[in-house]
Amino acid sequence: MRVLVTGGAGYIGGTAAAILLERGFDVTVLDDCSTGHLEAVDSRATFINGSILDNATVAKALQGVEAVLHFSAKSLVGESVTKPEIYWNTNVNGARILLDEMRTAGIKKIVFSSTAATYGEPKEIPITENSETKPTNPYGASKLAVDYMLTSEAIAHEIAAISLRYFNVAGALKSSSGWLAERHDPETHLIPNILRASDTAPLKVFGSDWPTQDGTCIRDYIHVVDLIEAHILALGAATAGSHQIINLGSGGGYSVREVITATEKVLGRQVPAEFVERRAGDPAVLIADITKAESILGWKPSQNIEDMVRDTWDSFQ
Template structure:
C-alpha cells in the first residue's frame, strides 16, 4: 500500500510526499532529477532515480514497492519555455504521462492523481473560473496538461482506475516546519523571485506590465500555500479510495492579489525595500485568474490552514534564507 510520487524531488511533489508521510502513508518517489534535488526527497520516502515515462522501470517499482496509487507531479513547468520548445513539453508532459498511465493500467493501479494547471483555461471570459469553463489553453504547456487530463478521462472510463486532476492556481510558500520549499534552478514565479530579491539573491524584481484592467494595473492571481495544496492531494487520494468518481478540481482560495500587493507584502514581511523596475508585459499573462474553489472543498472536505498572504510570504522568505546555508545557488 505505497503511493508512487513522480516528481517528488521537486517543489510541490516534495511537499505532497511529506503530507503523505505525515498521514502515515508509505511513499516511493520517482524523479529524474532534471530539476529536483535528491536532498529534497523526504527522509521517510524511498527514492528511485529515473524517468516517469520509462514503462519498464515504473512496472518494476510498482511491483517492488507494492504501489496502489500514483500522484503524478513530474513534468516541465515553465510557460514561456514551452512556447520556444513546444515539442519538448509535449514529450515530457504528454508522451511521458501516457507511458505512465499505461504502466498504471497494466499494473492494476486503481487511483491516479494528476498535477494540472489553471493554464488549461487560457484567457477565461470571467472570474472566478469554474471547472466547467471551456479548456482553451494559450500555451503548449497548458495544452500538454489538457491532453493528459483527456487521456486520463478516457482511460478511467475504459479501465478500473479513477482519477482526480487538480488544477493548481498560483502555488507559493513553503513547509511551515521548514522541511521543504521551492528550489527551482530556473525560478520564474513571482513570490519566489520577490523572496530572492528580499534576501539579496537577486538585485531587483521586474513588474511585467502595469497597464492591465485591474485596480492597480498589475495582474491578479490566486496564490495558494503549497502545504494546503499538498493536503488536498492526501484528501483526493482518500476520496478516490472511498470510491469517489473521477473529476477535475480547481485548487485555489477563491481570492486574488495583484503583483503590487504581493511585492508590498514581501517588503513588509521581510523589512527590505528591494528595487523594483517596470518592464514590458510578459506575453500570455491574463489580467486576472481567480479560482472558483467550491468543488474541492465540497467533494474533498478540504479546509485550508494557510489562506493568508503574509503567512505564505513568511514561509517563502524563511525557506529562501535556509537555502543560503544549504549553499544552493539557483538565481538567474
C-alpha cells in the same frame, strides 16, 4: 498504504512525500532529478532514480503501490513555446506510460497535477471547472491532453482519477529534514523573485496599466501545504470509473503590488521594483472558483499570502 509520488524530488512532489510520510503512508518516489534535487527526496521514502519515460523503471516504481500522485512534468511556460517536443514527450507520453504500467499492475487510483494554464485567457472570473479550456501555450495544452486521457481511461478501465488544477503554488514546508521550498531554474514565480530582488537586480513588474484596481496583474496563490492536504483528501474522494477535475486556489486574488506590500510587511523593508512592458500572453486576472474543492473534497485553504511569503523567506535563511 503505499503511494507512488512521481516528481518527488521537486518542489511540490517533495513536499507531498514528506507530508504523506508524516501521516503514516508508505511512499515511493520516482524522479530523474532533471529539475528536482536529490536532497529534496525524503530519506524515509523508497527512491527510484529514473525517468517516467522508461516503462521498466515505472513498473519497478509501482511495486506494492495502491495509488499514484503524479507530479513529474516539465512546467516552464516559455520553454514549452521554444521546445514543445519536450512537453509533449515528458508530460503526455510520460502520463501515457504511467497509465499503461498502472493498468498492467492493476493500480486504479491516480491524482494528477493539472494547471490553471489549461484555461488560457479566461472569459469569466472566477474560473470554474466548466469554464472554457483554451490553453495559450504547449505547457497548458500538454496538461489538458492528460486531463482528456484520464477522462477516457477512467471510464474504459474503472480508474479512480482526479485532476487538480493548481493556480499559483507558493510557500514552503519545514520537514523533519529541513526546508522544502521552490528551487526552479529559471525561477519564474513571483514570491521567490520578490524575495531575491535587490538594488542592483530589482523585481521586474510586467505592466502597470492592466484593468485592475492598482494596474498590476492579479493571481490566485495557494500555500503548498494546503495544496498537499487537498491531494490527500483527493485520494479518499476518487471513485472508480470517474475522473473529476477540481480547481485549487484560494478563491481570491492578490495583485502584484499587494504581494509586494505583503513581502515588505514580512521583511520590514522596501522591495526594489521597476515597472517594465507587459508580457505577451499574460491575462490581467486569474482567480479560481474553489466551490467544487469545498464540496467534493471538504477542503478549504488555511494559509494567506503573508504565510506564503514568510515561509518562503524562512526557507531561504
